[in-house]
Amino acid sequence: MFSPLVGPWAAVGDMARARYLHSAVVCDNGNVVVAGGHADDSTCVATAENFDRGTHGWTQAGRMSQARTWHTVSLLKDGRVLAAGGYAELLGGGQFLDSVEILDLVA
Numbered sequence: 001m002f003s004p005l006v007g008p009w010a011a012v013g014d015m016a017r018a019r020y021l022h023s024a025v026v027c028d029n030g031n032v033v034v035a036g037g038h039a040d041d042s043t044c045v046a047t048a049e050n051f052d053r054g055t056h057g058w059t060q061a062g063r064m065s066q067a068r069t070w071h072t073v074s075l076l077k078d079g080r081v082l083a084a085g086g087y088a089e090l091l092g093g094g095q096f097l098d099s100v101e102i103l104d105l106v107a
Contacts, residue, residue: 001056013057015049023073025081027105029053033061033081035103036068044069044089048081048103062103071097080104 001012015034022037022045035048044067049058064083071086081103088097 001053012051013055015058016060017045017047017049019045021069023071023083025073025075027075028079033073033103033105035061035073035081035083036064036071036086038069038089042089043067044087050105061105064101064103066097066099066101068097073103076102 002009018040019034019037022034024032024034026032030053032051032053033048034051037045039045046064046067048061048064050061051058067088068083068086069089072084074082074084076082082100083103084100086097088095
């Protein structure tokens with residue numbers, strides 16, 4: 001974690017699942033939601049995790065109906081997170097996604 005107020009990078013707790021090519025969005029309370037991406041075994045991930053800036057730890061934040069990578073996430077005014085587009089790995093190949101879904105963090 002990096003804080004321009006505190007200075008250098010600092011280690012925080014580990015995520016439940018290592019991932020890359022994910023998307024992240026900062027929530028109004030300063031927490032960060034990370035969704036989708038590729039896991040360390042190169043499979044697409046449908047899960048989302050919430051970084052709590054107060055505890056510096058991660059908690060599960062739900063699951064998208066479609067595993068996505070190379071997608072975008074956006075914070076909606078009501079606190080939900082919109083995941084759009086991306087790419088899905090499928091057996092024997094993959095496909096670009098034109099679907100959109102909403103992750104309700106407060107449910």
